[in-house]
Amino acid sequence: MTAIDSRLPMPSRNPLDWDPLGNLVMRPWYDRCALHLVARWYLPLSRAWAAALTYGEDEDRFAEAVGLDRFPDGWTGRRLRRAIAGALRQRQRHAVADDHWRSAFFGQAVPLDRELVEAEQTRIAAANALMATRFGFLGIRGRSHAVAWQVPAPPDQDHLAAQRGSAGTCIAALLDGEAALPEVEASHPVPGPFGQERWLRFASPGLDGDTAWARVFEPEDAEGAPTFINLHGIGMELDFWKGTIDHTASLTRQGLRVIRPEGPWHGRRRRAGFYGGEPAMALGPEGFRQLFAAWGADVAVLVDWARRNGSGRVALGGVSLGALTSQLTAVAAAAWPERLRPDALILVATSGDLLDIALGGSLSQAVGFGSALHRAGWSDADLSRYVPLLEPRGAPVMPPERIVIALGEADTVTPFAGGLALARRWAVPPENLFIRRQGHFSVSLDLSRQPQPLNRLIEILTRS
Template identity: 45%
Template sequence: MPESHTSTRSADRPASAARHATLPAPKRKVWLDGALAPYTLRPWFDRFLLKWVTKTYFPLSRGWAAARWADGDVDALRAELGRCGVRAPKEALLTKLAAALPPAERAYRDAVADWEAAFHAARPPADAQLVAGERRRERAAQRLMAQRAWVVPIHRRGRLPAVAFDIRDARAVVAAHGARADGDVGAFPAPETPIVRHSHRVPGPDGPVSWIDWPAPMAGVRDFPAGDRVRARVVEPMDRPDPPTFIHLHGIGMEPEMLVAQRDTVLEMARRHAVRVVRPEGPWHGSRMAAGFWGGEPALAHAPLGWLDLVQAWVAEVAQLVAWARATSAGPVAIGGLSLGALNSQVAAAAARDWPSAMRPDALFLCMTSGDMLQVGFEGAMAKGLGALQAVRAAGWDHDALTRFRPLLEPHGAPVMPADRIVMHLGRMDAVMPFDGARALATRWGVPQHNLFTPRRGHFTAPMALHIDPAPLDRLAAVLNRL
């Protein structure tokens, strides 16, 4: 069973702990939550970001992942880039890229090892030691991620693809998921309740911060690393016993645990609304990346098998997170997320009807989602921009062939919670997940109008605008705090 609830205060640490040591408050960005926000958070910025993500960031990530896998071996790096269809870069560029990753990788692994030793020590260290350990870990992680800069000259000359596509055929997909899709076995059965490891807490700007982890339910299956563990950051409100909990899932390629802390309006709910926030690292993301891939890439590279695997894994992990939340607080539990995180949350919300009561969430928050995954895949701007649509079609998959697997990608039937406990934040200008697919889901589920937020923004700017207008999150907090 998960651990029992323990105090959020630091009284369990030695009296000598540095009371003034705390994780620093993230700096605000003038273009995101300052004077420039009304001008930048507009649909033109969505178009810019979509192009940057699909044509620059993910291609650089592809080269970075290849170099990380090569581990300093220039010949292995050349072969991996060639497999992606990139013409042979200049030897000097390859050598620099191959040499850049190993030192950053070692520094990151050393920082993580020291972090583990401190945050899971038998006796809680002083706050100052924990703060220093977390700061070192996040800086080392960001330096490792920043090695993408060495890929820039190679990308300029050879135009790296965003994804190393290796689309799996129908036989592989049917073998893995056919019985689930056809209803011969449960599509999303309740997973086992895990034994959860909980780190020591460190003071943070929004409340005490800690981390939980346990063995991932699909560890070692296909592209999931052996020994894979579910990991999540927990931010708790000060001096509120049994707080409500919000489990928030991120989007594809988003890895906040691999960056120096940024301002996060979801984490701020701990301070602003006394809500405990749990932010997991999704399968194949962050510390859980599969070897040779960037964060989340296997879902696209091996689609549709990879996408089906990811949804199956993350929905099971959501059930386990809900069970942990209920075991450690008597407050209600909400699940939800952004983009990929929203898609998985809504599937979990419907699947939870068949789960034990301890795994059923009380409320749901969906930000930038759709009830029609085939529309997202065949009409969405991200799928087109990444080349995913073309790759899937070239491998023989079409709309009709994929229809068989819709029960594993979309929520079917009513969610486990009443409609008035569902909050949806949708961008009317969303080109990644077309607005009409999300609106149809809201109508089908009977989400009340006062729980629907539909700004004239797109897939990126609508969630960014929560920095200047957190009304959707405030509404979720009101739902939780009245239960």
């Protein structure tokens, strides 16, 4: 191998960073197109892909899992059998590559840098090929469900009373005492384009039998560097798609350590029978409550790890689902020991009104979230009683001057009004509130071209 093979390659350049093109594309029309592609294409293909990986060549169970009356005949059936077989073959190839990657990065022997780079590049290529096999199911895209609904019946009053509060209360309960914090295992470091990278894994405090994972990007001199724990959106599995654009990794050039956790039910934590993030939707409000609580507990472990490994201030934040989790965690942290509390918060494309997201959000409507709830016996009154578990009802642990919020005026997924109301309720100062004429997807994707919210976060973390 050549010398360049001893360092992970630069991340893909976002073509929309070129200002004339970005200014044209990063507008509300893009969000309408993106919403259609996600709800009508990506999610149905993902449902068929997950069914193939779960039921294999059992055609009757596959058909039931994707919402077909029966397995198709003729050319469509033959093409579908090839797609299923291809997905199963690629799953085996990925398993081999992933086993080798784990042995290289977490084994006792310390490999050469080029061996780690080769293992990572082989792993991501196999993961990308596995994820891409979902496009083999295009022939049934229009007939496949987007979500495998498994919404439980609404809880009774006694159950609700036991859970009363916010999801932050559940997060805090998972972290009662020092013994609740699991040991974090760090992989061997590998040189990256902006410093070095490693992975962390630990037993999830909030999901029995689950291992939490996180990728860490560190500057050359990480001692005392501020840390940003960045939570992704629903269905985002950046460690499984090759060439994905991640603007936060480059923050290491400005002296930040960036921790990018994999959310519950995503990536390596994907639940059998579902695609990444699907259980949060499929289980209705209870799915989101479980995810918020488990991911928030993971955050506390990562804040602790960052501080034990030389970090100064620690910021928490994310986009969409990651922002909703972060805002609940920021409230829950008031009950945590001081060393577990994040110092700053950044929320992108968020809302404090979960009822509006569930019933009025465009993605929720597109996948039939409200209809699934009503089929399971949920009334609007049941949902109204439940949503306090999912909303940040208390005050965050950090003061308003350490909170940054970026919103899109045309956001219909996490509707803009709920985000603005949260910013006002938390008294976020004007210099920390960024409102743009964009929608849900563009306001986050455009942060690499217009990084003012991130720059403001850096100022907060680095000022004396």
